[in-house]
Amino acid sequence: MSNQGLRVMGIDPGLTRCGLSVVQAGRGRQVLPIAVGVVRTPVKGELPQRLLELSQAVNEWMDQYQPDVVAIERVFERGNVSTVMQTAHGVGVLVLAAAERGLDVHMYTPSEVKKAISGNGRADKKQMTSMITRILGLSEPPKPADAADALALAVCHCWRAPLLVQQKENEKHAEAVRRRQQGLLGKAKEQANREERERRVGKPASAWHTSARSGNN
Structure with missing residues (x-):
């Protein structure tokens, strides 16, 4: 550079x-x-x-x-x-x-x-x-x-x-990667929590609501 x-x-x-x-x-x-x-x-x-x-x-x-x-x-x-x-x-x-x-x-x-x-x-x-x-x-x-x-x-x-500029660019890239990984981790945790909630009721939440409505008719 x-x-x-x-x-x-x-x-x-x-x-x-x-x-x-x-x-x-x-x-x-x-x-x-x-x-x-x-x-x-x-x-x-x-x-x-x-x-x-x-x-x-x-x-x-x-x-x-x-x-x-x-x-x-x-x-x-x-x-x-x-x-x-x-x-x-x-x-x-x-x-x-x-x-x-x-x-x-x-x-x-x-x-x-x-x-x-x-x-x-x-x-x-x-x-x-x-x-x-x-x-x-x-x-x-x-x-x-x-x-x-x-x-x-x-x-x-x-x-x-030039080395300092390259170092700064590397740090910015590393920070971008870190944030992307945090975002993916957050999405994975959110998905895991959703699946855990669905497991506890025995079926997907959307299906449970459908069954409840059918039983009232």
Whole structure:
């Protein structure tokens, strides 16, 4: 199943640095780079203001590049609770921006992205940057690492999108089969109940009523 033409926005979430990218799926596994950048907010700034700046930036990107879908790195515990909480606040802003436009959001763990891009779920930053540079045919490696990570997320989704579509279709088919089977089961139970009622009176209900009328004449 082809996803050619699909435009994906990849986001490496962060409050101090947030990597943003947009790519477009080509033929087969070809992926075309559209844009990449990093949004920065001041470390010493107040949280509401930093979230506002992040929101304004991501909304501008979405309006300018019109992605079809968004891929974001899944937030997980890295040992520093404060950092995780700040990143989670940022993710909320990013997901809201997508939801306001009716865009699907897919989240991937770092290991899932590394596995998709390099075949190694434990690949380091240098290996990932090198792979992304080669896959997208870039003239130079994307910098900083947040930008490369954002591109990796977008490419990961481009390659996984056909499988996700097929999985969704399979689930819909399975649900249709389940409902059909439930309908058949319901009809079978109804027939069994009717036969049980007829057995208890010794003859079909319609025949019993006929006999009763004949006896009254």
